[in-house]
Amino acid sequence: MxxxxxxxxxFGAVAIVGALGMLVQRNPITASLSLAVTFIALAGIxxxxxxxxxxxxxxxxxxxxxxxxxxxxxxxxxxxxxxIKRRFNVARGIGVLAGGLLLVQMVMATLRGASxxxxxxxxxxxxxxxxxxxxxxxxxxxxxxxxxxxLAGMVAAVWLARPAGKPRKGKSAVSExxxxxxxxxxxHPRLIKR
Amino acid sequence: MVPLPHLIAxxxxxxxxxxxxxxxxxxxxxxxxxVELMLNAVNLAFITFSRYSGDMEGQGFVFIIMTVAxxxxxxxxxxxxxxxxxxxxxxxxxxxxxKW
Numbered sequence: 001m002x003x004x005x006x007x008x009x010x011f012g013a014v015a016i017v018g019a020l021g022m023l024v025q026r027n028p029i030t031a032s033l034s035l036a037v038t039f040i041a042l043a044g045i046x047x048x049x050x051x052x053x054x055x056x057x058x059x060x061x062x063x064x065x066x067x068x069x070x071x072x073x074x075x076x077x078x079x080x081x082x083x084i085k086r087r088f089n090v091a092r093g094i095g096v097l098a099g100g101l102l103l104v105q106m107v108m109a110t111l112r113g114a115s116x117x118x119x120x121x122x123x124x125x126x127x128x129x130x131x132x133x134x135x136x137x138x139x140x141x142x143x144x145x146x147x148x149x150x151l152a153g154m155v156a157a158v159w160l161a162r163p164a165g166k167p168r169k170g171k172s173a174v175s176e177x178x179x180x181x182x183x184x185x186x187x188h189p190r191l192i193k194r
Numbered sequence: 195m196v197p198l199p200h201l202i203a204x205x206x207x208x209x210x211x212x213x214x215x216x217x218x219x220x221x222x223x224x225x226x227x228x229v230e231l232m233l234n235a236v237n238l239a240f241i242t243f244s245r246y247s248g249d250m251e252g253q254g255f256v257f258i259i260m261t262v263a264x265x266x267x268x269x270x271x272x273x274x275x276x277x278x279x280x281x282x283x284x285x286x287x288x289x290x291x292x293k294w
Contacts, residue, residue, distance in 0.1 A: 008196045012204045019211040019231055028223050028284075035227050038208070042234055045201075049245040054256055058237075061260050066230060066267045073271045074223060079284050095217030103210035110206045115197040119248025126245075126253065134254035146261045153265030160272035 008048045015041040028074050036067040050126040201242040208235035220285050222277075226270045233263045 018041060021034030039062040047055035124130040135143045208231060215228030237256045244252030274284065281288060 002195070005196045008201070012200075015204065016207055016211075019208050022224070022227060022231065023211055023215050023219075028221055031224055032227060035231060038231065039234065042208075042238060045204075045238065046241055049201075049241050051241045051245065051253055051256075054237075054241065054253055054260075057257065057260060058234075061264055062230070062234065065264060069267060069271060070223060070227060073275060076275065077278050077284065079221075079223075092218050096214070099210060099214030099217050102213055103207065106206035106210055107203050110202040111199050113199045113202065115199055116246055118195050118246045121245070121248050125248070125250060130250045131253055131257060134250045135257060138251070139254045139258075142258055146258050150261060150265050153268050157268040157272040160269065161275045 004048050008045055011041040011044040011048070014038075015045070028079065029071060032067055032070050032074065036063050039063045039067065050121060052126050053128045053131050054126070198242065198246050202239055205235045205239040205242065208232075208238065220287055222274055222284050222286050222289075223271075225286065226267065226274070229270075230263060230267065233259055 015038045018034045018036075018038030022031045022038070025031040025034055039058065043055045043058040043063075046052075046058055122130075124133065212228045212230075212232035212235060215231065216225055219225055219228065237259055240252040240256045240259070244250065244256075277289065278284060283289075
């Protein structure tokens with residue numbers, strides 16, 4: 001077994017362990033850190049598959065941005081541990097059954113597939129120049145659309161997370177634009193105070 | 195190098211674990227993380243096929259998926275923060291106002 005194969009199997013095992021950790025951990029912080037381990041292991045696999053640029057992007061975007069953002073949000077909210085083994089729940093039982101079936105089915109289907117030898121790749125394969133050739137060549141339009149999507153996502157995030165009920169010119173924003181959630185009886189006291 | 199089915203099986207396992215997380219967990223932040231895991235499993239399949247076919251196009255798709263994931267998590271977390279402010283809960287069982 002070559003060194004590259006060894007590392008792919010090693011990182012693959014780490015990725016599965018991290019993902020299972022996310023699945024069974026009750027504390028959301030521990031779960032998100034387990035998932036970060038999975039993302040780092042996947043970055044290792046990407047690097048072993050000659051996708052060097054995307055391995056770096058994986059590290060920066062997934063572990064550096066997404067996981068950190070999730071952990072920040074968890075810390076903002078002061079939430080406790082989730083009670084996983086509360087009681088038998090029919091919906092959860094069906095979920096476990098469906099998920100288990102999906103797992104078995106997909107693994108059986110994929111392992112039966114035929115293997116091909118990896119093609120020899122050129123010098124720009126997987127580095128920044130190669131990715132740029134794809135993104136700025138044939139897929140320029142999707143690339144531009146994704147840029148607009150990022151902008152829309154940013155605007156949506158700012159608007160959704162705005163402080164609700166902040167007084168604006170004497171009137172509160174909540175009463176100006178009531179949403180179904182605002183008019184409910186279970187409005188959080190902090191919201192009413194403002 | 196590793197046989198192709200092994201890598202695709204790893205991708206399938208990660209995807210199924212993500213699906214299991216979405217179906218069984220009740221914490222909405224963990225649900226979001228499970229969706230991220232599923233997206234990443236698909237990325238692995240894309241990169242594997244890209245490497246074995248010697249074609250860079252799959253990596254372009256992965257780049258775009260990562261961008262979509264970043265936008266998705268930003269909007270998703272904003273929604274969760276906004277929900278939490280109103281209900282003080284991240285348990286998906288507590289959000290039943292759309293139930294008829």
